[in-house]
Amino acid sequence: MGGFVLGAGLTGAAVAAGYQCMAPRGQWYGRTFTGLQPESKQMALTYDDGPNDPHTFRLLEVLAKHDVKATFFLIGRFVRQRPDIARDLVRAGHVVGNHTFSHPNLIFATAKRTRAELTTCEHALSDAVGEHSRLFRPPFGGRRPNTLRIARGLGLEPVMWSVTGGDWKGKPAEFVERKVGQHVRGGDVILLHDGSHAAFGADRSQSVIATDHLIARYRSEGYKFLTVQEMMEKRAVSSQLSALS
């Protein structure tokens, strides 16, 4: 709790700088954020492949109903298509991050292509919403050390996940809820989807229903819902405190 209060007193930039300073350089190469320590009764809901219509809007309604803030990794070309949805996400207090411009698997991309995918998505986000997070999630989770080095060179912080709902398979909400429930340990970053990289307008109604049920379930079990940014700030503060002690 002391760490939380300290975190609240720092500016986001100071915390972010602290986070970077505290990370031993040797761990930077290939390291990605995947959540907090287990048993922490915290959870970050993350949504990839949007913005999407109408399912991003449905999801916004569900998250607002529960007063939960989530993290959205947006595809740049969909942001160009519908910047209004990206703005609605930010206006509602959610965090938006970079999921590349056209969703290639970066394992197979040249350095030049990787850089172009990241920067064109950044520009799409900046044009749509202005200031936004430095978070980046590689499509399909695919990355090589060079991918992460390029991302960090552009000031981006790679984020993966610890639990996936498997909701891109078109399975019913119960499947997604069960799959998440099997793997939650506390401190998790949950991967879900409000869109599909294959096409704008994909049906994500089951992800929306699953979200509604998952929030109700885990809140009743005492969980708190954080954005990925808030989770990273918590970890930064706890690192600083342990360095001081």
Ligand SMILES: [Zn+2]
């Ligand atoms: Zn994706």
